[in-house]
Amino acid sequence: MTLHFHNTLTRRIEPFEPLQTDAVRLYTCGPTVYNFAHIGNFRAYIFEDLLRRTIRHAGYPVMQVMNLTDVDDKTIRGARAAGVPLRDYTRPYIDGFFADIRQLNIEPAEFYPAATDHIPEMIALIGRLCDRGLAYRSDDGSVYFNVAKFPGYGRPASIDLSGLRGGARVAHDEYEKESIGDFAVWKAWDEADGDVAWESPWGRGRPGWHIECSAMSMKYLGETFDIHTGGIDNLFPHHANETAQSEGATGKPFVKTWLHCAHLRINGEKMSKSLGNFFTLRDLLEKGWSGREIRFVLVNGHYRQTLNFTFDALAAARSALARLDAFGDRLAEAAGTTAAAEASCPDWAERGRQAFDAALADDLNLPEALAAVFGMVREGNAALDGGALSAAGAAAVAALLGRCDTVLGVLQFGRAPASAALPADVQAMLAARQTARQARNWAESDRLREALKALGWEIKDTPSGQTCKRL
RNA sequence: GGCGCGAUGGCCGAGCGGUUAGGCAGAGGUCUGCAAAACCUCGUACAGCGGUUCAACUCCGCUUCGCGCCUCCA
Numbered sequence: 001m002t003l004h005f006h007n008t009l010t011r012r013i014e015p016f017e018p019l020q021t022d023a024v025r026l027y028t029c030g031p032t033v034y035n036f037a038h039i040g041n042f043r044a045y046i047f048e049d050l051l052r053r054t055i056r057h058a059g060y061p062v063m064q065v066m067n068l069t070d071v072d073d074k075t076i077r078g079a080r081a082a083g084v085p086l087r088d089y090t091r092p093y094i095d096g097f098f099a100d101i102r103q104l105n106i107e108p109a110e111f112y113p114a115a116t117d118h119i120p121e122m123i124a125l126i127g128r129l130c131d132r133g134l135a136y137r138s139d140d141g142s143v144y145f146n147v148a149k150f151p152g153y154g155r156p157a158s159i160d161l162s163g164l165r166g167g168a169r170v171a172h173d174e175y176e177k178e179s180i181g182d183f184a185v186w187k188a189w190d191e192a193d194g195d196v197a198w199e200s201p202w203g204r205g206r207p208g209w210h211i212e213c214s215a216m217s218m219k220y221l222g223e224t225f226d227i228h229t230g231g232i233d234n235l236f237p238h239h240a241n242e243t244a245q246s247e248g249a250t251g252k253p254f255v256k257t258w259l260h261c262a263h264l265r266i267n268g269e270k271m272s273k274s275l276g277n278f279f280t281l282r283d284l285l286e287k288g289w290s291g292r293e294i295r296f297v298l299v300n301g302h303y304r305q306t307l308n309f310t311f312d313a314l315a316a317a318r319s320a321l322a323r324l325d326a327f328g329d330r331l332a333e334a335a336g337t338t339a340a341a342e343a344s345c346p347d348w349a350e351r352g353r354q355a356f357d358a359a360l361a362d363d364l365n366l367p368e369a370l371a372a373v374f375g376m377v378r379e380g381n382a383a384l385d386g387g388a389l390s391a392a393g394a395a396a397v398a399a400l401l402g403r404c405d406t407v408l409g410v411l412q413f414g415r416a417p418a419s420a421a422l423p424a425d426v427q428a429m430l431a432a433r434q435t436a437r438q439a440r441n442w443a444e445s446d447r448l449r450e451a452l453k454a455l456g457w458e459i460k461d462t463p464s465g466q467t468c469k470r471l
Numbered sequence: 472g473g474c475g476c477g478a479u480g481g482c483c484g485a486g487c488g489g490u491u492a493g494g495c496a497g498a499g500g501u502c503u504g505c506a507a508a509a510c511c512u513c514g515u516a517c518a519g520c521g522g523u524u525c526a527a528c529u530c531c532g533c534u535u536c537g538c539g540c541c542u543c544c545a
Binding site: 445 | 477540
């Protein structure tokens with residue numbers, strides 16, 4: 001299984017080959033903890049999770065770093081407005097972030113370095129840039145990267161510096177720059193920073209935006225590593241600047257493969273507070289949607305394509321998941337206690353497995369991978385209907401789907417409760433209903449089904465008797 | 472202005488120069504006391520106009536519409 005990824009650096013889909021044999025080194029841009037993350041952020045984190053899981057699925061160990069940006073304009077502004085120290089301000093959002101990714105079944109990374117814990121590393125890196133003549137100190141004590149001194153500036157974005165134009169978004173305190181393209185690696189303290197400041201060889205101040213990613217990625221992953229990801233909006237300037245700083249300091253290639261995911265839209269519109277379609281994960285959970293349903297919607301799109309997030313899509317996800325769950329329950333029932341044996345795996349399932357793997361390997365084509373799974377669901381249901389699936393075969397298919405789910409992370413097999421686990425009153429009603437059914441007392445049978453439904457249990461009648469499932 | 476992306480059936484969403492994407496919703500059918508599930512069948516989908524080609528949703532050009540980045544936004 002050779003993975004292929006679209007590399008932003010080359011704008012091509014390339015075969016993926018790890019640089020080192022022990023692990024694939026992966027740096028994924030993480031949250032700025034000034035607020036709870038919104039659904040658009042999670043699109044990126046889900047994409048990164050799928051990437052991580054796919055690499056592992058292909059047999060490579062992964063060493064993933066996700067940064068926590070806990071010092072920047074917004075966190076400082078928030079902390080000052082709240083009148084609390086920076087750390088106290090960011091803490092709940094950091095906790096919230098980890099709670100959220102658990103809800104979405106996002107696998108944890110190996111490292112979550114916080115920017116404020118790596119100031120010395122950043123200062124050291126800036127020192128290297130100064131030593132090499134790539135950065136200069138301005139009169140106010142800020143340090144800027146000198147873009148003109150770095151040949152090939154702009155990668156992995158395709159930015160031509162001459163196309164840049166100064167505008168309203170160029171921050172006020174950056175007029176000391178020698179050239180419009182130069183960017184701060186160290187920002188001299190100013191009024192608005194309050195008590196957020198660190199001592200440095202250039203005076204009191206705080207790190208520039210991009211330097212944390214350079215310092216932390218290289219600390220944990222080395223000066224050249226396999227994959228760096230982020231949202232497409234980070235391509236420029238963040239990733240271009242990060243590359244310039246890192247390669248400027250080391251003289252080595254920084255990242256081999258860059259992957260960028262597209263944005264999310266909500267009901268066809270850009271997400272924004274003024275449109276009222278700005279949702280955090282907890283907003284959606286409060287509306288009654290589960291993390292799993294949200295994950296399904298986010299998984300069922302290609303990462304390089306703008307995704308239209310709608311409530312209809314969430315409802316569709318709910319139905320699709322119910323279908324998957326029902327199939328899982330059927331397989332479990334058919335398999336009983338029989339162990340999975342690969343030899344018993346039906347041909348259609350083997351074909352499904354191959355289609356699934358091929359789709360993943362093709363630049364994370366999750367929609368197609370999911371289609372392969374649903375193909376197996378249809379085949380499997382038909383086989384079960386026709387009595388053509390042995391217990392061992394059912395076990396093998398269940399195991400196969402479990403394998404697919406190590407990447408998808410949306411299945412929930414084996415959740416059908418054993419009858420012994422049902423509450424006594426429910427068991428009694430089920431027994432009564434069975435008696436009524438044997439007496440062909442349909443009115444009583446239907447009444448009990450309704451009563452059980454009111455208690456939160458869904459009853460279905462099958463040729464082999466009634467089934468009971470938590471709603 | 473610079474750079475880039477997109478427009479697929481009611482909705483979400485893949486895809487390829489000629490062969491069913493898939494899911495959800497909807498219609499009909501099988502099964503069923505009913506319901507549900509499951510299975511089968513069903514949509515003259517590829518923004519518009521030209522071009523290339525034996526053949527284009529798929530390649531090229533133009534048009535229309537929408538979107539992203541252009542200095543701290545995933």
